[in-house]
Amino acid sequence: MKLIKQLFWIFLFSFLGEVISALMASFIAIPGSVIGMILLFFALHFKWIRMEQVDEAGTWLTDNMGIFFVPAGVGLISNFDVLANTWWQLLIIMAVTTVLMMAFVGKVVQGVKRRAEKNTVPEKGENLHV
Structure with a gap:
């Protein structure tokens, strides 16, 4: 259950980034994944979410990053x-x-x-x- 919650936070910020990217598409093209990562960074920096809330899922995703290049x-x-x-x-x-x-x-x-x-x-x- 803990991993699902952590994935939820990561996917939530990814989704928010995609939404913002779609809204801004008419005047500037920034990938939603980049915007989502920036939002997640600020959320962690300003302690809106704690590192423990995304640590294990984020570590697993970066450890298995090769899968995303397939x-x-x-x-x-x-x-x-x-x-x-x-x-x-x-x-x-x-x-x-x-x-x-x-x-x-x-x-x-x-x-x-x-x-x-x-x-x-x-x-x-x-x-x-x-």
């Missing part, structure tokens, strides 16, 4: 004829976006580290520059 894999295989003509374009796009994302994340991390070092006040006799 439909996407089947979709790729069933549309292989479409992908066969454009595989090289997709490969180039994936390589370029991966490199760009790695560079972007690296710059962000460097900026955050610099800002953290700048805001750190050295104690007496301590030198931050090693």
